[in-house]
Amino acid sequence: MNKNKNKKRAQPVFFIGAGPGDPELITVKGKRFLEGADVIIYAGSLVKEKVLQYAKQDATIYNSASMTLQEIMKIIVKAARSGKKVVRLHTGDPTLYSALQEQIEILENGNIPYEIIPGVSSAFASAAALKKELTLPEITQTVIFTRLEGRTRMPEKERLSELAKYNATMCVFLSIGMIEKVVEELCQGYPADTPLAVVYRATWEDERIVRGALKNIAQKVKKAGIKRQAMIIVGKTLGQGPRVKKRRSKLYDRNFEHAYRNARLGRKLGGI
Numbered sequence: 001m002n003k004n005k006n007k008k009r010a011q012p013v014f015f016i017g018a019g020p021g022d023p024e025l026i027t028v029k030g031k032r033f034l035e036g037a038d039v040i041i042y043a044g045s046l047v048k049e050k051v052l053q054y055a056k057q058d059a060t061i062y063n064s065a066s067m068t069l070q071e072i073m074k075i076i077v078k079a080a081r082s083g084k085k086v087v088r089l090h091t092g093d094p095t096l097y098s099a100l101q102e103q104i105e106i107l108e109n110g111n112i113p114y115e116i117i118p119g120v121s122s123a124f125a126s127a128a129a130l131k132k133e134l135t136l137p138e139i140t141q142t143v144i145f146t147r148l149e150g151r152t153r154m155p156e157k158e159r160l161s162e163l164a165k166y167n168a169t170m171c172v173f174l175s176i177g178m179i180e181k182v183v184e185e186l187c188q189g190y191p192a193d194t195p196l197a198v199v200y201r202a203t204w205e206d207e208r209i210v211r212g213a214l215k216n217i218a219q220k221v222k223k224a225g226i227k228r229q230a231m232i233i234v235g236k237t238l239g240q241g242p243r244v245k246k247r248r249s250k251l252y253d254r255n256f257e258h259a260y261r262n263a264r265l266g267r268k269l270g271g272i
Contacts, residue, residue: 008081008082008083010080010081010083010110010111010112010113011079011080011083011084011085011086011113012080012112012113012114012115013076013080013086013087013088013107013112013113013114013115014033014037014085014086014087014088014114014115014116014117015088015090015094015100015103015104015114015115015116015117016030016033016034016087016088016089016090016094016117016119017030017090017091017092017093017094017117017118017119017120017121018030018042018047018048018051018089018090018091018092018119019051019091019092019119019120019125019203020091020092020120020121020122020124020125020126020202020203020204021048021122021125021201021202021203021204021207022048022125022203022204023048023050023051023053023054025119025120025125025203026051026054026119027117027118027119027120029117030117030119031054033085033087033117034051034054034055034087034089035054035055035056036056036085037055037056037059037085037086037087038058038059038060038079038084038085038086039059039060039061039062039075039076039079039084039085039086039087040052040055040059040060040061040062040086040087040089041061041062041064041072041075041076041086041087041088041089042061042062042063042064042088042089043064043065043089043090043091043098044063044064044065045065046091046092046229047089047090047091048204051089060079062075069099069102069103072088072103073103073106073107076088076103076107077106077107077110077112080107080112081112088103090119091119091122092119092120092121092122093118093119093120093121094116094117094118094119095116095118096121096145096173097147097173097174100116104116122173122199122202122231123143123145123171123173123231123233125199125202125203126171126197126199126202126231126233127233128202129199129202129203129207129209130197130199130209130233130238132237132238133237134169134171134233134235134237135169135237136236136237139236139237140167140168140169140235140236140237142166142168142169143168143169143170143171144163144166144168144169144170144171145171145173146158146160146163146170146171146172146173147172147173147174147175148160148172148174148175148178148181148182148185150174150175150178159185160172160182160185160186160188161185161186161188161189162189163189164185164186164187164188164189164190165188165189166189167189167190167194167235167236168235169233169234169235169236169237169238170186170233170234170235171231171232171233172231172232172233172234173231175232176198176200176221176226176227176228176229176230176231176232177227177228179198179217179218179221179222179232180218182218182232183214183217183218186214186234187214190214190234191214192213192214192215193213193214193215194213194214194234194235194236195211195212195213195234195235195236195238195239195240196211196212196213196214196217196232196233196234196238197209197210197211197212197232197233197234197238198210198217198220198221198224198226198230198231198232198233199230199231199233200224200226200229200230201229201230202231208224208226210224210226211238214234
């Protein structure tokens with residue numbers, strides 16, 4: 001008799017992005033898998049506990065804030081191999097600054113299947129809070145996601161001072177505690193009057209926004225007492241001047257013809 005036939009196949013592990021904070025910003029798919037999970041390991045230092053309201057009453061829940069990778073994966077692997085439905089709940093999107101790679105490598109080495117369910121990044125939640133587009137025609141069509149170098153070393157060409165030379169919209173993660181250093185490096189590429197905004201805990205009840213420019217944002221952030229859990233966004237698309245306000249996408253322009261719209265018909269109908 002083949003012993004492998006009696007061996008229970010491990011259940012797939014689901015890595016789910018919980019979103020930036022508001023529990024309603026988890027995706028429909030993420031919520032569905034969270035509701036069916038037998039074991040949930042969530043990043044308690046960042047994931048809002050309110051999202052756990054979707055978990056079933058008898059689910060076993062672990063806060064990974066004080067746990068090591070080995071401790072986390074021991075729970076995940078054991079539960080998956082015993083046939084339990086496991087959810088690893090990350091803040092924002094699990095593919096950004098989440099230590100995802102080392103977790104999935106362990107699962108792959110153990111032949112345990114997994115799926116990644118994307119979530120809403122704090123970068124997009126912050127842009128929504130600012131009521132701004134990150135890209136505008138002829139202003140910038142590029143968005144850079146990055147962070148200031150700290151204990152995690154940065155490749156030479158990816159330091160803020162180098163990336164700032166592109167003058168694109170930049171979302172700076174995990175760096176608010178070193179705002180003066182951030183400004184110092186950004187000023188090596190952006191003009192001092194470039195608009196900059198800091199969004200503290202986007203979508204949370206205590207969300208706060210500090211607006212300014214490179215030349216004065218550090219002072220404003222310190223006055224506001226913001227030291228962690230904030231997104232820094234810099235770029236011309238945050239501006240209020242006529243050059244920014246006049247930029248329009250061609251997508252809905254009545255003179256712009258494409259496969260789904262006849263430009264002549266649009267001109268005939270007129271505009272608002």
